[in-house]
Amino acid sequence: MNERPTATGVVERLRGTLIVSCQAYPGEPMRDPDTMRRVALAARDGGAAGIRAQGLDDLRAVRGALDLPLIGLWKDGAEGVYITPTARHALAVLDAGADVVALDATDRPRPDGRPLAASIDAVRAAGGLVMADVSTYEEGVRAAALGAHLVGTTLSGYTPATYDRKAAGPDLDLVARLAGTLDVPVVAEGRIHTPAQAAEALERGAHAVVVGTAITHPTTLTGWFAAAVASGRV
Numbered sequence: 001m002n003e004r005p006t007a008t009g010v011v012e013r014l015r016g017t018l019i020v021s022c023q024a025y026p027g028e029p030m031r032d033p034d035t036m037r038r039v040a041l042a043a044r045d046g047g048a049a050g051i052r053a054q055g056l057d058d059l060r061a062v063r064g065a066l067d068l069p070l071i072g073l074w075k076d077g078a079e080g081v082y083i084t085p086t087a088r089h090a091l092a093v094l095d096a097g098a099d100v101v102a103l104d105a106t107d108r109p110r111p112d113g114r115p116l117a118a119s120i121d122a123v124r125a126a127g128g129l130v131m132a133d134v135s136t137y138e139e140g141v142r143a144a145a146l147g148a149h150l151v152g153t154t155l156s157g158y159t160p161a162t163y164d165r166k167a168a169g170p171d172l173d174l175v176a177r178l179a180g181t182l183d184v185p186v187v188a189e190g191r192i193h194t195p196a197q198a199a200e201a202l203e204r205g206a207h208a209v210v211v212g213t214a215i216t217h218p219t220t221l222t223g224w225f226a227a228a229v230a231s232g233r234v
């Protein structure tokens with residue numbers, strides 16, 4: 001049986017690197033595990049050092065195709081806590097081949113009523129790593145204290161307390177604040193749309209940078225161009 005890579009090994013492999021999030025949303029033409037597998041391979045060939053992927057079928061497909069560090073999540077629902085919302089989801093993500101389980105670590109109630117610690121403890125007990133997706137500084141501090149191996153700024157702009165952040169681009173102030181105080185590595189994620197923003201995230205203390213939409217979501221990318229053309233801007 002293959003041994004799981006060590007926590008230190010995975011975290012060190014990701015230092016100073018680009019992680020590409022390969023996700024398609026329900027009903028979209030690219031919502032297909034083999035398509036996501038190919039997108040992940042294309043990202044690897046472009047220089048991604050890690051992949052973030054959603055859903056058990058996508059995770060199995062990506063895991064079977066490459067051996068880069070794999071951050072997995074399971075989105076269940078679309079409101080409130082939906083990113084790997086319970087320990088059951090987290091263990092399934094691990095079982096599907098993820099090295100790191102990304103889970104919602106915000107302070108909102110979880111659908112099964114259990115605490116965040118239950119999910120973190122379950123992943124740790126099974127030998128996996130946890131990436132805590134947070135929206136605020138306080139949530140990041142709490143997740144690190146509970147044993148998360150990585151803290152990501154993924155949910156800044158997507159919780160009621162932070163909706164006003166969404167229009168302001170990536171929350172690099174949150175990256176810098178967390179990186180300046182936490183002992184665990186901070187991952188910059190969310191609305192990083194340019195190479196310059198990715199580089200700036202590292203300069204501001206991020207351990208690694210996750211880019212999704214701007215690399216792997218052609219519908220959104222096309223929309224940006226289509227809107228510019230329609231408004232006559234050059």
Ligand SMILES: CC(=O)N[C@H](C=O)[C@@H](O)[C@H](O)[C@H](O)COP(=O)(O)O
Pocket residue numbers: 021023073154155158189190191192210211212213214
């Ligand atoms: C809020 C939420 O559900 N974020 C999700 C988390 O996995 C994904 O939909 C994002 O694409 C991912 O975080 C990467 O961010 P961006 O696509 O902005 O580079």
